[in-house]
Amino acid sequence: xxxxxxxxxxxxxxxxxxxxxxxxxxxxxxxxxxxxxxxxxxxxxxxxxxxxxxxxxxxxxxxxxxxxxxxxxxxxxxxxxxxxxxxxxxxxxxxxxxxxxxxxxxxxxxxxxxxxxxxxxxxxxxxxxxxxxxxxxxxxxxxxxxxxxxxxxxxxxxxxxxxxxxxxxxxxxxxxxxxxxxxxxxxxxxxxxxxxxxxxxxxxxxxxxxxxxxxxxxxxxxxxxxxxxxxxxxxxxxxxxxxxxxxxxxxxxxxxxxxxxxxxxxxxxxxxxxxxxxxxxxxxxxx
Amino acid sequence: xxxxxxxxxxxxxxxxxxxxxxxxxxxxxxxxxxxxxxxxxxxxxxxxxxxxxxxxxxxxxxxxxxxxxxxxxxxxxxxxxxxxxxxxxxxxxxxxxxxxxxxxxxxxxxxxxxxxxxxxxxxxxxxxxxxxxxxxxxxxxxxxxxxxxxxxxxxxxxxxxxxxxxxxxxxxxxxxxxxxxxxxxxxxxxxxxxxxxxxxxxxxxxxxxxxxxxxxxxxxxxxxxxxxxxxxxxxxxxxxxxxxxxxxxxxxxxxxxxxxxxxxxxxxxxxxxxxxxxxxxxxxxxx
Numbered sequence: 001x002x003x004x005x006x007x008x009x010x011x012x013x014x015x016x017x018x019x020x021x022x023x024x025x026x027x028x029x030x031x032x033x034x035x036x037x038x039x040x041x042x043x044x045x046x047x048x049x050x051x052x053x054x055x056x057x058x059x060x061x062x063x064x065x066x067x068x069x070x071x072x073x074x075x076x077x078x079x080x081x082x083x084x085x086x087x088x089x090x091x092x093x094x095x096x097x098x099x100x101x102x103x104x105x106x107x108x109x110x111x112x113x114x115x116x117x118x119x120x121x122x123x124x125x126x127x128x129x130x131x132x133x134x135x136x137x138x139x140x141x142x143x144x145x146x147x148x149x150x151x152x153x154x155x156x157x158x159x160x161x162x163x164x165x166x167x168x169x170x171x172x173x174x175x176x177x178x179x180x181x182x183x184x185x186x187x188x189x190x191x192x193x194x195x196x197x198x199x200x201x202x203x204x205x206x207x208x209x210x211x212x213x214x215x216x217x218x219x220x221x222x223x224x225x226x227x228x229x230x231x232x233x234x235x236x237x238x239x240x241x242x243x244x245x246x247x248x249x250x251x252x253x254x255x256x257x258x259x260x261x262x263x264x265x266x267x268x269x270x271x272x273x274x275x276x277x278x279x280x281x282x283x284x285x286x287x
Numbered sequence: 288x289x290x291x292x293x294x295x296x297x298x299x300x301x302x303x304x305x306x307x308x309x310x311x312x313x314x315x316x317x318x319x320x321x322x323x324x325x326x327x328x329x330x331x332x333x334x335x336x337x338x339x340x341x342x343x344x345x346x347x348x349x350x351x352x353x354x355x356x357x358x359x360x361x362x363x364x365x366x367x368x369x370x371x372x373x374x375x376x377x378x379x380x381x382x383x384x385x386x387x388x389x390x391x392x393x394x395x396x397x398x399x400x401x402x403x404x405x406x407x408x409x410x411x412x413x414x415x416x417x418x419x420x421x422x423x424x425x426x427x428x429x430x431x432x433x434x435x436x437x438x439x440x441x442x443x444x445x446x447x448x449x450x451x452x453x454x455x456x457x458x459x460x461x462x463x464x465x466x467x468x469x470x471x472x473x474x475x476x477x478x479x480x481x482x483x484x485x486x487x488x489x490x491x492x493x494x495x496x497x498x499x500x501x502x503x504x505x506x507x508x509x510x511x512x513x514x515x516x517x518x519x520x521x522x523x524x525x526x527x528x529x530x531x532x533x534x535x536x537x538x539x540x541x542x543x544x545x546x547x548x549x550x551x552x553x554x555x556x557x558x559x560x561x562x563x564x565x566x567x568x569x570x571x572x573x574x
Contacts (some may be wrong), residue, residue, distance in 0.1 A: 008303060009396065016397070017307060018300040084398060086405030088412070092553045095408075099556060109296065109403045109513050110303070111371060111396035114411050118373030119394050121382075124401050125375070125419075129444055130412035155438065157416055226396050266379045269386060 002069065002098045003078045004085035006110025009226030011040045012048035019108045023049050026078040030056040030068055034167045035089040036082035036113075037249065039227045045080075053080070057168050065097050072103045087112025088130075088162055113225060113251055117160055120220045120232050121266020126256060128157030133193045133252070134164045135186065143200050149254055150212040161252040163188035187248030190221035190233075194240035194252065213237065213254060220253040220267065221245050235272035243272055289356065289385045290365045291372035293397025296513030298327045299335035306395045310336050313365040317343040317355055321454045322376040323369035323400075324472075324536065326514045332367075340367070344455050352384050359390045374399025375417075375449055400512060400538055404447055407507045407519050408553020413543060415444030420480045420539070421451045422473065430487050436541055437499040448539040450475035474535035477508035477520075481527035481539065500524065500541060507540040507554065508532050522559035530559055 003022050008014030015023070023029055031042060031053040038045070046053050056068065056079070068079060085091050085107055098105050118124045129152060131145040152159045166186040174181045197213065204211040215238040223231040223245035233243045240252065259267070290309050295301030302310070310316055318329060318340040325332070333340050343355065343366070355366060372378050372394055385392050405411045416439060418432040439446045453473040461468045484500065491498040502525040510518040510532035520530045527539065546554070 006398065010305070013305040013308070014303050014396075016295060016301050016303050018297070020304060021300070084402050084405065086408075086411070087402050090405060090408075090410055090549075092408045092549050096549070096552055096556075107406050109301075109398035109406070111293065111398060112402040112405075112411075115371050115374050115399040115402040116396045118371065118377060118399075119396070121373075121377075121379045123377055124373070124399075125417035125449075127417075128415055129442070130414075132412075151442065155416070162412075262377075262379050262383070265383055269383075 001076050002072045002094070002103050002105040003076065003108060004091055004095070004105065005078055005080050005108045006084040006087070006112070007038060007045075007080055007082050008110040009038070009083055009113065009116055011038055011227065012045050014038075014110070014226065015049075016108060016110060019110065020049065022076070022108060023051055023078050023080070025076060026051075027071070027075040028054060029078045030054045030080065032056050032061065032079065032081045032091070034058045035165065037165075037167075038082055039224060061091075061094065065094055068094070069098055069101055069103055072098065073101065084110050084112035084114070087114045111226060113162065114160070116225045117222060117251060117253060119225060119230070120222060120234070120253065120270060122158050122220065122253060122255065122263050123260060126156070126158055127160055128152030128155060128256070130160045130162060132162045132164070133188065133196060135166065135188060135192075136196055143203065146197070146200050153212045153217075153254065153256055155256070156258050157256040159254045159256075161193060161254065163190070163193050163250050163252065165249070188250065189248070190223070190240050190245055190250045190252050191242065193250070194219070194237055197237060198241065218255045218267075220255065220270070222251045222253070223247070224249065225251065232270040233272050234267040234270045239272050288363050289359045289381070289390050289392040290363065290395060291378055291382070291392065292365055292367050292395040293371040293374070293399070294325060294332075294367055294369050295397040296325070296370055296400065296403055298325055298514065299332050301325075301397070301513065302336075303395060303397060306397065307336065309363070309395060310338055310365050310367070312363060313338075314358070314362040315341060316365045317341045317367065319343050319348065319366060319368045319378070321345045321348075322452065324452075324454075325369055326511060348378075348381065352381055355381070356385055356388060356390055359385065360388070371397050371399035371401070374401045398513060400449065401447070403512045404509060404538060404540060406512060406517070407509060407521070407540065407557060409445050409507065409540060409542065409550050410547060413443070413445055414447055415439030415442060415543070417447045417449060419449045419451070420475065420483060422453065422475060422479075423483055430490065433484070433487050440499045440504075440541065440543055442543070443545050444543040446541045446543075448480060448541065450477070450480050450537050450539065452536070475537065476535070477510070477527050477532055477537045477539050478529065480537070481506070481524055484524060485528065505542045505554075507542065507557070509538045509540070510534070511536065512538065519557040520559050521554040521557045526559050
């Protein structure tokens with residue numbers, strides 16, 4: 001049996017009791033280590049789970065999945081994924097490959113950033129399509145995702161923006177020369193995402209378009225959701241450029257405009273100080 | 288401290304290790320018992336958690352929240368919610384009340400139906416606004432949610448339909464007479480939801496409108512997501528009227544039309560037999 005097990009979002013103890021039992025009973029346990037990270041490293045997980053973990057990078061999962069699936073028809077293999085195995089990153093390719101090999105599989109779900117963002121008080125059913133914001137380079141500055149954000153906003157829906165993660169990336173030079181030297185990991189911050197968004201807004205204005213999102217649009221920055229030191233900040237997109245949320249992982253929500261009073265009240269718990277004077281308790285945030 | 292703890296979707300062991308530790312250390316533990324259910328009852332949870340649970344019905348949570356929060360400033364109180372505490376049902380009202388009383392709170396997330404539906408292979412970021420389908424009565428047959436389904440579909444987005452649950456409901460007669468006699472619980476099945484949807488489609492045709500959803504629209508029915516006996520069936524909306532998915536809870540997805548090949552391949556694992564002949568392996572399902 002192939003078990004795809006979600007680890008949740010915080011630390012070693014965010015695995016479910018069922019998930020932990022399975023991990024402890026499997027013959028091999030892989031840790032998917034390229035689409036997300038917990039606040040603790042592999043060693044802390046190994047200690048708590050009482051099992052050695054085999055790191056599986058993108059190459060391994062995408063090109064050498066048969067290694068992962070080896071003997072999974074006659075023994076139990078676990079594939080651990082931060083969050084939920086079919087959440088922000090979907091591991092359906094591994095499931096399909098297992099199925100083709102006649103290997104049964106089972107998913108043990110857990111919290112994903114896709115549902116845990118509810119912690120800021122915005123209602124999950126009022127989210128539209130989710131987008132990803134990637135690190136821009138000098139030559140590659142994609143803006144196409146912004147249409148989806150605008151469309152959500154025009155429909156009164158919130159947009160969850162998943163922010164880029166670069167783990168085990170090679171520089172172009174190292175890639176060309178075939179050198180297995182990797183850049184240090186990079187995680188996009190809410191500040192960086194907001195700056196890129198504002199540049200897109202400026203570009204729209206230069207083209208004479210009327211952006212549905214502006215500097216004043218109400219946003220929510222989230223960091224380390226589900227961890228003890230999680231941080232949430234509600235404020236304008238402009239404020240998101242400078243708010244200090246600490247270390248990774250970050251996510252950004254662009255609100256849909258018309259908020260339910262309960263959503264508004266919840267966001268006020270997290271409003272950035274200068275935006276929330278005494279007289280502005282419930283109405284302090286502008287949508 | 289007030290702890291809002293997600294229990295996940297299956298049985299007692301779907302709680303996280305962290306959640307279980309907190310439950311065992313709290314002075315009082317409430318179980319929110321009106322918006323969702325696990326496949327096991329209160330007694331099974333009590334046995335596994337090693338704690339007595341206090342059932343909290345809607346009345347208690349909405350009108351007598353102060354009982355739940357009593358002494359939570361000087362001791363730890365847990366409020367257990369099936370799924371995630373801020374998932375399909377948002378308990379932000381309880382958080383706001385606690386905050387006003389100066390009681391700190393913490394959320395321990397878990398899988399919610401909102402992210403666990405990824406188990407069918409449809410990509411979570413391609414879902415639009417979530418809708419709820421309620422039981423129709425002779426005199427109350429709301430159709431307004433259908434606009435959202437159509438809008439999602441027209442944007443190529445999937446729609447998760449959460450199906451009605453009636454727990455501890457009173458008949459009109461008992462309500463008027465003030466008798467605390469409750470009807471047996473009712474859970475909407477995928478069959479019932481599909482039948483109501485098809486009636487709306489028919490009504491649109493009678494009005495001369497051109498529905499974006501028809502009998503042939505590809506849908507996914509899901510039952511007991513996250514449990515050992517979970518069942519998933521992919522087929523047309525017409526097929527959803529008769530497919531047998533077993534006991535509650537059920538959810539229904541109306542696909543967005545243009546599926547990614549990986550989504551299609553995953554849905555084929557679950558396609559209703561007559562729809563999936565040998566020659567139709569990948570393309571057997573029509574979107």
